[in-house]
Each structure stands twice: as structure tokens, then as C-alpha cells.
Amino acid sequence: MKVFNILSVLAALATVVNALPTETCAQQSECISFDIKKMDSDACGIGGDCVVEICMFVSGTSGNCIKGGTDTFSHMCMQSDASGCPAWKEDGAPALGEGDSTTCTASGEGYGTVTFDGKCSGNDVLMCQEGKPGDTLYWILKDGGSTIEEDVTYDLPYTVAGETEDCSNTVRCFNGEYNCGENDNKAQQARERTWSFTIPEGDGSSCDVCAPGTPPGDEPPTDETPTDTPPTGTPPTDEPPTDEPPTGTPPTDEPPTDTPPTGTPPTGSPPTDEPPISTPPLTPEDPEEPAVAAPTSENESTPTPGSNGDPHFKTWNGEHFEFHGQCDLVLAKDADFAEGLGLDIQIRTKLVRYWSYIKRAAIRIGEDILEIEGSVDEQNPVYWINFEHQREDAKTIGGFPLNIIASTGRFRKHHFEIDLSSKYPGVKIAVSTMKEFIKVDFVGATEEAFGNVVGILGEFKTGKTLGRDQATEVHDFNQLGNEWQVQPMDHMLFHDVSDPQFPKRCVLPEDPQGQRRRRLEESSVTVEDAEKACSTLADELSRKDCVYDIIATQDMDMVGAF
Structure with a gap:
């Protein structure tokens, strides 16, 4: 195989308390799951007609994993360089990391950089690498100090592109x-469990990465050597963590709330009796949506492309659509922006009922990241520059002037403006x-x-809403949202991690029609009041979005979000 520079990806978490170590293969098997996705290009020079990305998801709160939500794994690593390409040593052995770390890193560059290639939250880690059918890729997971010799196999299920499939594969531990490291540390090798996954070859005529098999539990795994703890036979799941993250690890965001507060935007209280709520967003013809007065010639204008509010998206040619899922999304990206500086803009959405x-x-x-968070604080904007909270000395982003204006106007809005005029007047x-x-806004x-x-x-x-292949036009906006969910290749920009993260898909609302109908019936703000408040907006669809947001939040000030 091709020899790459041995800069292997470490995805490690600080050890807080090892009260519940997952020392053996059997214990670790309850905490891991896999996902395979076909790649559109072969950036790693892997060759062949089919290149895939395979991700191992390690979760302390999955299924019967004994870690729980208050303990972290000691460390882990995988056989991939900073670009997600397979890394091999000159003797042909897989290059698995270059030493331990006390921070959550997955790119060789460290957590909190633009090259970060994994997702870590508490004791949840996503480690992805590329290969082709027939390749065997390796990961290492170490927790506790057991040196019992093991070489066992498990028939584990996996998903394809985040979707539930009847796929399973024999995984070796x-x-x-x-x-994890360059040196052959025999003492460490005895404690670290290596996991290998051979990518299914399908029928040889297509890129079929789903290998049908018997789900674990029907047949016990084949143990060539006994382990401390027998496997339970329950496959790991991708349930999001529910406990508070341990100290020293990035926090996670709260799950979707049940009921938005009256008069103010939601604050992320935990769900109650109603399940999270999946149907496409309302169209202009939907009878359940409040009507909006027709525009007049005096107040019509071409809308500025961008996104806002609940979230309403305006394409580059001014068309509106909505996506009501919860996840991190790629709003816009261009690796060659400003003669190679590069531009990435990501947004994080929060689900509230429907x-x-x-x-x-x-x-x-370039190398600078500006992160902004909405807040009820009317005096002080909440932001991070290069992961430093409320940094006040930064005057530029990527060399372009940054202007921050706090608490302006009737609605006490905070403004951040990156002026690109030096390059694009x-x-x-x-x-x-x-x-x-x-x-x-752009x-x-x-x-x-x-x-x-x-x-x-x-x-x-x-203005066509295209998928990642830049050829398929996607008209289902729920599908479009999942298509542009932030993935490891996108290098998440936020300073912490929010649920869900790929391969778990965006959380979608359920039964929006019934929820909307009940909200309209219970509303203390009338449609007429909302229409009057939104009447000053320039274009018809913005007025329509504004009316809907006021009715949804029961807050007349929502006109200020437009």
C-alpha cells in the first residue's frame, strides 16, 4: 500500500474518573458502532471505482455501554492522517496515532482548529477514515488496565450514510x-484494544457497501480467547448522551424543547410529554399558515440571500424555503474563496416542537473563525474569535475588517459585519x-x-438547491437539510458539540400541522396584529415568514429578526 506521512489522527479525551473502565473487547463492543458512506471523489488517491468513508462512533451512553454519561474513555486513535487518508508505516503496519493526548483531538492539530476531523462531546467521539472495498482499517480504544490477551470477532450491525440498513460485518478486536504512537510500547499494546473493520466488497459489479448478515444477539460472537466479561449480544446504538458532560470536555447542547415560552424565544428546557416532532415545511398554499397581505409596488425589493429566524433560507436568487430540523448545517463554503483563503459558514439550529x-x-x-450566539443579553453580544470568548482585540477575520456593534435600535440587536470590500467591492x-x-446576510x-x-x-x-454532488437538484427540504448536515469532512467550526452529530441525522419535527393548528387556536397574538407588525418589510415572502414567526413565538418583537 502507498506510504503516507505518519501524521495519524488522535481522537483522545481527558481522563476524569475511570470508575467504570471498558477494558475488554466485550465491554468496548457495547460502546461502538459504524457507518459507511460512499465518497464522490478520491482525494486520497485510494484508487478503484468505489471510495468510501467509514466512521467509528464511540459513545459512553450507547446501549449497554457501562461508561455512562459521567465517565470518559482514557484515549483512542485511528489509522488516518490529517486529511482522513489511510496512514501506513514503511513496514506496512497501520500508523495508529503518535502518542496520547489529554485533549479531544482528531486531526493531529488539536481540538478547536479548523482542521479538526472528529466530533467529541463528553465521552462521544466520531473517528472517520477513507478506504475502498476489501481494505481493512484500524482503530484503537484504550480504557483501564486489563492486559488479558484477546483476539475475538463480533458480528456488528452498521448503517449506510446514517440510514438504518440490514447490514452487518465481522469486526475483529x-x-x-x-x-497509539510511533514506538512499539509493549506494555501499552497489552492494554489497548485494536478494532479492525474490513470494508465489504459487495457483488464486485457495484459500490455495494451493505453486507447482509445476522444481527448480533441471534448468534454469539466467536471468541478465540476468553475475555473478562462476556458480550451481551446487544448491538451498540447511537442514542445521544443524556447526562451532563464531564469537567474538561466540551459541553453539549440541550435536547429539543417541548413548548416555546410565551413572548420570548426558547431557552432550551428539556422535553416533556410530547415527542420531538417529520413532515415538509409549509408551502405558500398551506391553508394552516396565516395569510399575508399582498405586497405593493412601493415596498417590493430583491431579498438579500442568507438565513434567519425560524430558520428561513433565501437562496442566491431570492427564493425562500424552510428547514425545521435540529443540527449543524453548511450554509456556504468555498475552499478557493479570496484566492485560496477559503470560506466556511455553518449554522446551528435548535428544535422547539414543530x-x-x-x-x-x-x-x-483563512485561519480565523468568528462564532456568534443569540442571547437574551441586550447589552453584551456573545461571540468567540478563534475559540476565545468575547475577545475584544481582534479587528479582522481572515484579513478583512470586522466591526461589532452592540445593542442598537428598538429591538436591541447586536451586529457583526465582515467587510470584504478590499477584495470584493x-x-x-x-x-x-x-x-x-x-x-x-450576504x-x-x-x-x-x-x-x-x-x-x-x-x-x-x-439558485438551484443542489446536493453535495453538485448535480442532483433536491426539492424535499428535509432531505436537503440532511444533505448539508455538517460532516467530518466539513470540519465543524463551533467551539463545542451539539446533538445530533453525523452519522446521526438531523432531528426533524413531527406533525407540524396539528401543532400549528393548536398554536393558532391558543394564540394571544392575532394574525392581524402580526400582519400589521410585519407590513413594513420589503418583500412578500419575508412578511409571510415574519407573521409565522410572531405566531409561533407569541412575540411581537420577532419582526426585529428580519
Whole structure:
């Protein structure tokens, strides 16, 4: 195999308390799951007609994993370099990390950088690497000090592109051969469990990565050597953690709330008796949506592309659509922006019963990241620059001037403006917050500046909402949201991790029609009042979005989010 530079990816978590170590293969098997996704390109030079990405998800709260939500794994690593490509030593052995770490890293660069290649939250880690059918890839998970010799196999299920499939594969777990690091540390090798996964070859005529098999539990795993603890036969699951994250690890965001508070945006209280709620967003013809007065010629204008509120998206040619899922989304990205500086804009949405809102936005230009969070604090904007909270000395992002204006106007909005005029005259990226709601606008957008961007806003020239292959036009906006959910290859920009993270898909609302109907019936704010408040907005669809947001939140001030 091709020899790569031995810069292997470490995904490690600080040890807090090892009260419940998962020392053996059997114990670890309850904490892991796998996902395979077909890749559109072969950036690693793997070769062949089928290149896939395979991710191991390690979760202390999955299934029967004994870690729970208050304990962390000692450390882990995988056989991949900073680009997610397979890494091998000159003697042909897999290169599995270059030493232990006390921070959550998965790119060789450290947690909190733009090259971060994993997702860590408490004791949840996603480690992804690329290969082709027939390749065997390796991960190491170490927890506790058991040196019992093991070499066992498990028939574990896995998903394809995050979807539930009847797929299973024989996965091997052993110790005593490899360790996380360059040196052959025999003592460490005895404690570290190596997991290997051979990518299914399908029928040889297509990229069929789903290998049908018997789910674990029907047949016991084949143990060549006895272990401390027998496997339970229950496959690991991808349930999100429910406990508070341990000290020293990135926090997670709360699960979707049940009922939005009256008069103010949601604050993320835990769900109650109603399940999280999946149907497409309302269309303009939906009879359940309040009607909006027709526009007049005096107040019509072309809307600025971007996203705002509950969340309403405007494509590059001004068309509106809604996506009400909860997850991290790629709003726009262009690796060649500004002659190679690169641009990434991601948003984080929060689900509240039948609707959601944008609670955070993160913008990367070059090596700088600006992250902004909506807040009820009317005096002080909440933001991070390069993961440093409320940093006041930063005047530029990627070399472009940054202007922060706190608490302006009737609605006490905070404004962040990145002026791109030095490269693209008259063009700006503007982010504003109104209470907990975030709005992102591309002011004066030109083809020169944004002609090559991809993301949920679609193609610049046509406004078509395209999938990641940049060929398939996606008309189902729930599907579009899942298509542009942030994945490891996108390098998450936020300073902490929120549930869900890929391969778990965006959380979608259920039964929005019934919920909307009940909200309208219970509303203390009339449609007429909302229409009057929104009547000053420039275009018809913005007025429609505004009316809907006021009815959903029961807050007349929501007009300030537009």
C-alpha cells in the first residue's frame, strides 16, 4: 500500500474518573458502532471505482455501554492522517496515532482548529477514515488496565450514510500488536484494544457497501480467547448522551424543547410529554399558515440571500424555503474563496416542537473563525474569535475588517459585519442577533465573491438547491437539510458539540400541522396584529415568514429578526 506521512489522527479525551473502565473487547463492543458512506471523489488517491468513508462512533451512553454519561474513555486513535487518508508505516503496519493526548483531538492539530476531523462531546467521539472495498482499517480504544490477551470477532450491525440498513460485518478486536504512537510500547499494546473493520466488497459489479448478515444477539460472537466479561449480544446504538458532560470536555447542547415560552424565544428546557416532532415545511398554499397581505409596488425589493429566524433560507436568487430540523448545517463554503483563503459558514439550529431557529453561526475565513450566539443579553453580544470568548482585540477575520456593534435600535440587536470590500467591492457578510435568534446576510453578493460556493443556499448562478454532488437538484427540504448536515469532512467550526452529530441525522419535527393548528387556536397574538407588525418589510415572502414567526413565538418583537 502507498506510504503516507505518519501524521495519524488522535481522537483522545481527558481522563476524569475511570470508575467504570471498558477494558475488554466485550465491554468496548457495547460502546461502538459504524457507518459507511460512499465518497464522490478520491482525494486520497485510494484508487478503484468505489471510495468510501467509514466512521467509528464511540459513545459512553450507547446501549449497554457501562461508561455512562459521567465517565470518559482514557484515549483512542485511528489509522488516518490529517486529511482522513489511510496512514501506513514503511513496514506496512497501520500508523495508529503518535502518542496520547489529554485533549479531544482528531486531526493531529488539536481540538478547536479548523482542521479538526472528529466530533467529541463528553465521552462521544466520531473517528472517520477513507478506504475502498476489501481494505481493512484500524482503530484503537484504550480504557483501564486489563492486559488479558484477546483476539475475538463480533458480528456488528452498521448503517449506510446514517440510514438504518440490514447490514452487518465481522469486526475483529485484539491486543498486543499495535499501540497509539510511533514506538512499539509493549506494555501499552497489552492494554489497548485494536478494532479492525474490513470494508465489504459487495457483488464486485457495484459500490455495494451493505453486507447482509445476522444481527448480533441471534448468534454469539466467536471468541478465540476468553475475555473478562462476556458480550451481551446487544448491538451498540447511537442514542445521544443524556447526562451532563464531564469537567474538561466540551459541553453539549440541550435536547429539543417541548413548548416555546410565551413572548420570548426558547431557552432550551428539556422535553416533556410530547415527542420531538417529520413532515415538509409549509408551502405558500398551506391553508394552516396565516395569510399575508399582498405586497405593493412601493415596498417590493430583491431579498438579500442568507438565513434567519425560524430558520428561513433565501437562496442566491431570492427564493425562500424552510428547514425545521435540529443540527449543524453548511450554509456556504468555498475552499478557493479570496484566492485560496477559503470560506466556511455553518449554522446551528435548535428544535422547539414543530419549528426551529438558528441559535449560532460560525464563519471561517483563512485561519480565523468568528462564532456568534443569540442571547437574551441586550447589552453584551456573545461571540468567540478563534475559540476565545468575547475577545475584544481582534479587528479582522481572515484579513478583512470586522466591526461589532452592540445593542442598537428598538429591538436591541447586536451586529457583526465582515467587510470584504478590499477584495470584493461593496460585499459584506453581516450577522445580527435579536434575542436568541441569529440572522446571516450576504450583502451586495456578487458572482465574483460567491460564484463558487456550495451549501444549503444552493448554486449562486441559478439558485438551484443542489446536493453535495453538485448535480442532483433536491426539492424535499428535509432531505436537503440532511444533505448539508455538517460532516467530518466539513470540519465543524463551533467551539463545542451539539446533538445530533453525523452519522446521526438531523432531528426533524413531527406533525407540524396539528401543532400549528393548536398554536393558532391558543394564540394571544392575532394574525392581524402580526400582519400589521410585519407590513413594513420589503418583500412578500419575508412578511409571510415574519407573521409565522410572531405566531409561533407569541412575540411581537420577532419582526426585529428580519
